[in-house]
Amino acid sequence: MQTWTRRVPAPRHRRAPALASAYLLLGGLYLTMIVLSGAALVTDVSAYDETAELARFAFGVFGLAAAVRAARQPALPGRLRQAWGAVAASFAVLVTSAPLLLFFDRDGTSVAADITHVIFVVALLIALQRFPLAPMNRRDRLKTVLDALIVLVGGTTVLWYTSVDSALVYSIADLALLFVAARALLRGADESAQRPLLLLTAGALVLFVGDAVHGYLDGHGLTTQTSWQFVCWITADALLAAAAVEQLRSRCGVAREPRQGLPIGRFLPFTAVAVAHLLMLAAAVQEGEFSPWGGLALGGAALSALVLYRQALVQRESDEQARTDGLTGLANRSRFRVASHRSLARNASTGILVIDMNGFKEINDTLGHKSGDLVLIAFAEVLRRCVSSPGLPARLGGDEFAVVLPEINHPEEAYEVAGRIAAALGPVAVDGRLITLAASIGVAVSGPGELTHDELVHRADLAMYRAKALGPDTRWAIWQESLEPDALLSKAS
Template sequence: MHTWTNRVPPSRASYRALGLLYAVTTAALLAVDAGGGDEEWIAETARFGFGVFGMLAALRAARLPDLPARLRRAWTAVAGCFGVLVLSVPVLCVLNLSGLNPGDAKTADDVIHVIFVVALLIALQLFPLAKMRPRDRAKNVLDAMTVLVGGSLVLWYTAVDPMIHSGHDFTDGFVSAVLYPIGDLALLFTVARALLRGADDSARRPLQLLTAGTLVLFAGDAVNGYLNAHGITVSASWQFYWWITSDALLAAAAVEQSRPARRAGFTHRPGFRIGRCLPYLAVMVAPGLMLYSAIAERHFSPWGGLAIGGAALSALVLSRQTLVQRESDELALIDGLTGLANRSRFRETSHRGLHRDARAGLHSAVLVIDMNSFKEINDTFGHQAGDAVLVELADVLRRCVPSPGLPARLGGDEFAVTLSGLASPRQAYETAGRIAAALGPVAVDGRLITLAASIGVAVSAPGELHHDELVHRADLAMYKAKALGPETRWAVWQESLEAAAGKPEVAA
């Protein structure tokens, strides 16, 4: 059967090469800038190197057969983005050698930058993001729009409005004055959607690096717009630092995706934690800029006080909304009767643990627990007593499952436990033994009822199994344990179960 597994951690040689190139370039820029020399050729050479590095890695990622087709297309587009970067260097060199005047050379540089931004925007749009229901997609778009408006306010305050008041002719430098902000805002919206929505495991970490590089590019363009709008002349080195940092992060994303792979786990993951904070930070942009402007212009009254009040009100409303959202999220992930995690949270936690343990070289495990004779308890003592028995079993699991393990109720009388960060499979067996030993007679409405359950244990070596296969193996082991009788038993899945006559190791 065709399955996905996690990627194998490769050699860090590529990352070291990238880090070395970045460190050497930064040191060279600092040295040349301190000596008053021309640092442009150093930065352009470094950008050419990052472009070649990233293009080769992106092309390699686009040819990986284990990646989904859409993700391979996305990395083909990223390779084209790096191709623009590679070609820009010789093009600019030819233009400079041809005796082009500085103004036209600056326009050519701006046009190439816009083409690079458009190529990056197209590539980001192609990345597969986490699946969402229509209502959740609408919320994701609204949150991204909130971030977009916040970014628009920043660009308006730092670049556009000062340029209008300075009497600057927008036809002079139209690309940097108009197209830069439009392209940056389009990138910001796309990145915000990716950060808020999340991605599947096959693209999660590369997309994080891509978004980081994009945000650095946005910040650099915002600072550049501010300096141009205010007529501030500084050394060109600072802009080169922004560019090479962005290029290095984008190249690192391509290297991350081009890692050699075993069959990879293709599972959707929720949005990145930092992304969830973006809408709240965006809401605080307007009062923050108002307060900064009032202080900078030494006219604190009345705008400074209004800005502080607006910021305080926004913080209070957002804090309340956060608490309500957290409560709603918890209710959606918790079983109402027992207070344990529900099936959705169990699955999400298991996926996260398997992914983390695969990278750390640790084992993961799942225990499937099914109560014995639960129907007889319901028929004899009533459903209220049956519910009380389920609550008692949930309390046993809370006491016996060590952190960061997560006990969950999957439905009815079926429970499960996910264990992660295990140094050896024995830790999972010990947990199953503790649960089995803790089960016994309990008092329910003045009557003694014996808690008994069948427990199946399945362990995954680092990167060996995905969630569904691990649960399936634990299910097989649980049925083997249940076949031994009504008493509490636990069984371990073994390779011998693949054969019809195979039997798991069983312990009382």
């Protein structure tokens, strides 16, 4: 078969330099405001409030522009555009409230700051509610809600310890935001907004921490002019603005595979339980009653840690089973897709081999399904020997197998793997009988940014059918344009 060696360079996106500049501007703005506020806090405390509000106003303008632009992207789903519209509304509140607070609430005695902050949180809450999340079955959705409730209880413990004397509406809004953010992190987003959702939920969690610091200071009659509170709030603003920029950048890249749950989300329930026990221990020490309350807090923390660790082991085993073929121990179709999408999303050259065993139906019909299973296991062992890491062999179902070769340097690397598999196939002893393993192998390679997963698998399928048409012996073929149905029709006419 003719070797396909055409390399397609990664596509150049005109908006990429502009978006990179936006990130640089955002980072520079963040560092500048942190330095200015720190200087004001040290040299002129009376100017601290003005500097803090100026910083939030600057981030409000930046975030409003980015969120409005994201909300007007026609390529985004309607629900996602609505989410960015709500984010834009939260930044609009920030832009309008900062001047009002500077000129009409200079002494900080009115409730205007609390009202505008609650409106900001509610708008962000609506935005997170509108984000399109990854699809899940009913049981997984219930597990996600339960984990989010664990985070909510932990957050309630934090606010009870820090902000028990603060406004009730303030705390309820924060807790609602915490629950929705935890649920979004635990469930994950679809391919249109994975990284933007991660940044947005991170901003929401940092905002919650800032509000807890504010509540603690306010509830204990301490000064609110502290760098901790300001750093939390301005970091939250920066993360929200970065989320909007990332949403614009995501439209320039390769589509990603929908992901159930973001990596950081799995640690949230454990963190919530740990924080709750630490606060109980801190309260016991603070009140001078370590015995018995401190010992009870430590015992409860130890029991919770053991139970959660056991749960993590069970979950890891369950996840491994969900990604592995039960008969052969190879990766299953789901894990194969994830590995392929991950490589393509990194704008790397990726190779796919689609492999169909020859004569497997006759083996099943004549020797029985038990012998057929042993043949599949023997074939899987050949793939393991021939495919080195980071390549991933997988069983797609029945007698159909596949291999994903992520981040290869040249198409010839994929051809060499196909050649090794073909050379390794031959007679094997199965249940006291000598059976010859044979297969048809199709190979396709995507240059950086060239193809999607489905397009790449389709090309490998066409090459596999071409190899199967050459006879029952083991053969492998490389995709070429003449194998496409349109090309075959044009040739026939």
